[in-house]
Every structure is written in C-alpha cells, then in structure tokens.
Amino acid sequence: MAKEIKNNKKVRYYTKWNDHLYMALVHVLCAVSVVCILVPLIFVVAASFSSPKALLSGKVYLWPVDFTLRGYNMLLGHKLLISGFLNSILYTVVGTVINVVMTVLAAYPLSRRDLAIRNPVMFLFTFTMLFSGGMIPSYMLVKNLHMLDTIWAVVMPTALSVWNLIITRTYFQSTIPQEILDSASVDGCDDFKFLIKICIPLATPILAVNVLLYAVGHWNSYFNEMMYLNTTTKFPLQLVMREILMNMNTAGMSMDVTKQLEIQETKYLLQYTTIIVGSVPVMLLYPLVQKYFVKGIMVGAIKG
Structure with a gap:
C-alpha cells in the first residue's frame, strides 16, 4: 500500500515493493491478454485476403499472402x-x-x-x-x-x-x-x-x-x-x-x-x-x- 507522508506542506508518496510487483504482473497479464486476442483476429483478417493455396499450404500468418478478394467477391455476389x-x-x-x-x-x-x-x-x-x-x-x-x-x-x-x-x-x-x-x-x-x-x-x-x-x-x-x-x-x-x-x-x-x-x-x-x-x-x-x-x-x- 502507498503511504502518505506530509513534510513542510509537501506530500510525498512511498510505495512498497509488492505494489510495484503487483502492477507489473497486471501489465504483463494485460499484455498477454491483448496478444491472445489480437493474434487470432489479425490472422483471420489476413487469411480472408489471402489465396486459397497459400492458406492450405500454411504460409499465412499475420499478413495476407497472394492478396485476393476472391472470397469477398464470391460471398458478396451470392x-x-x-x-x-x-x-x-x-x-x-x-x-x-x-x-x-x-x-x-x-x-x-x-x-x-x-x-x-x-x-x-x-x-x-x-x-x-x-x-x-x-x-x-x-x-x-x-x-x-x-x-x-x-x-x-x-x-x-x-x-x-x-x-x-x-x-x-x-x-x-x-x-x-x-x-x-x-x-x-x-x-x-x-x-x-x-x-x-x-x-x-x-x-x-x-x-x-x-x-x-x-x-x-x-x-x-x-x-x-x-x-x-x-x-x-x-x-x-x-x-x-x-x-x-x-x-x-x-x-x-x-x-x-x-x-x-x-x-x-x-x-x-x-x-x-x-x-x-x-x-x-x-x-x-x-x-x-x-x-x-x-x-x-x-x-x-x-x-x-
């Protein structure tokens, strides 16, 4: 917990080391959660703009390979x-x-x-x-x-x-x-x-x-x-x-x-x-x- 110390009308805050550790763990967990959410989302977006052959061969990760709108054209044309x-x-x-x-x-x-x-x-x-x-x-x-x-x-x-x-x-x-x-x-x-x-x-x-x-x-x-x-x-x-x-x-x-x-x-x-x-x-x-x-x-x- 943070402690408040008043000295000559100036307020200084002292934080224990376990508070720093707690906040560090919170930031790490938030960063991991963001990565776990964004990576699959980015992959789906990249896959939707990639060629079918690139998808089946496993070449698509986080960026479209052989960019194409074939899937959207087929779907939107239905x-x-x-x-x-x-x-x-x-x-x-x-x-x-x-x-x-x-x-x-x-x-x-x-x-x-x-x-x-x-x-x-x-x-x-x-x-x-x-x-x-x-x-x-x-x-x-x-x-x-x-x-x-x-x-x-x-x-x-x-x-x-x-x-x-x-x-x-x-x-x-x-x-x-x-x-x-x-x-x-x-x-x-x-x-x-x-x-x-x-x-x-x-x-x-x-x-x-x-x-x-x-x-x-x-x-x-x-x-x-x-x-x-x-x-x-x-x-x-x-x-x-x-x-x-x-x-x-x-x-x-x-x-x-x-x-x-x-x-x-x-x-x-x-x-x-x-x-x-x-x-x-x-x-x-x-x-x-x-x-x-x-x-x-x-x-x-x-x-x-």
Whole structure:
C-alpha cells in the first residue's frame, strides 16, 4: 500500500515493493491478454485476403499472402446475401426492442421491496435457467401458435433473458434509492410515470448493456432460425452463410479430383471471409455503447 507522508506542506508518496510487483504482473497479464486476442483476429483478417493455396499450404500468418478478394467477391455476389443481411438487421432491431422492453418491465417490479411476491416470482424466473421444456416441445408450441416461418418465431421464444433480468433488477436496486420513490409519490407520481420519467433516464448504462448483449445474440443466432424458418428469402445472414458453406461441401461430389480440390480450397477461404462479414456489424456497434458497458455491467453485478 502507498503511504502518505506530509513534510513542510509537501506530500510525498512511498510505495512498497509488492505494489510495484503487483502492477507489473497486471501489465504483463494485460499484455498477454491483448496478444491472445489480437493474434487470432489479425490472422483471420489476413487469411480472408489471402489465396486459397497459400492458406492450405500454411504460409499465412499475420499478413495476407497472394492478396485476393476472391472470397469477398464470391460471398458478396451470392443472391441471398443482401436479403440475409436485411433480415438480420430486422430480426436484431425488432428482437432487441422486445427484449429491452420485456426486461425493464420485469426487472423494475422485481426490484421494488414493497412487492410481496417478488421472491417467488424471481425463483420461477431463475428456475428456467436450469430447466426448460426442450427443443421438441418448444417447436410444437411455436407451431401451435402459428408462428412458423414468421419473424415472431425468431424473436418471441427469446424475448427475455433471465441473466439480463437479474443484472437489470440489481441495477435498479443499487442505483435508485427508495427516497426518490417516496418523494415522487408525495408529488403524485404513480408507478408507471416513475418508471418512464425517473428510472429509465437513470438506467442508461444498464440499458446500453442490454442492447449490446441482446443485439449480439440476435445477430449471431442461427439455430432457432434453422428450426423455425422454411423460406430461404427469410433466412438471416448467419444462416445464409451457413448454407453457402454447406453447398460447397456437396458441390464437388460428382467432379474430378482437381475440381474437388479447388472447391475445398475455396471453402477454406470462405470460412474466414464469413467470419469477417458476420462480425463487422457487431464490432461497429460496440464503440457506440462501450462507455456505458463497463459501468452498467459492474453496477448491475453488485448484490442489492
């Protein structure tokens, strides 16, 4: 620990050697973490701009070899890519709006200490984190509700994340004092106005966290879409790119060895290209909410 010594109105700080050692270890671990994250990322970017032969021969490390846009031209030229991209945007925006609204409407009442049944209700929410109906009952439910092959089959089964609910509820408990509610009640503010005009403006960090977590989840989702969507023009981007890679597996079965090798090389290149195309929109979203993310996730994780 640092010691403060006052002498002739001058303040001097003396730090123990173990504090220097601790900070050195922190910097080393941070540097190692950055390297572990950046090296694979740089490799994927370099591989997406390299020739398939260079990839298969293991010549690509951190810089493109035999620079080419072949993978991007093939991927961006696919007839379903534009519709898949627009569908992903639609599913992400609509799904995230539903998620945030449902999370706030569930988290705020559960954060109120004057709600008598909040503990039993919270137990029921938590129970679903451990046990669920399963894939087949979920499919039958969506089918019986006549939501198959519609946007609602994609966004409604995941309308609420219990983990995000817990974080948001804890944020409300830790950030909004009971005195504010009492003061607003004296002024004639009901619960709904208190939520809209006071709680939500004060909950900007946790709302930004929810937007980021839900949006990333919707953007990367493909399993529910694969089960519930039948029309290819309704496929999201992730499912379109999966179909492209799956078609590459079956395209060369009836061809000679040379063609099969060429298709295998192209598939290997497309794997890295799809990673870049599918990740860039999410990477562009993160800087917009980054300043709220750390604050919201830390405050929301504190036990209330």
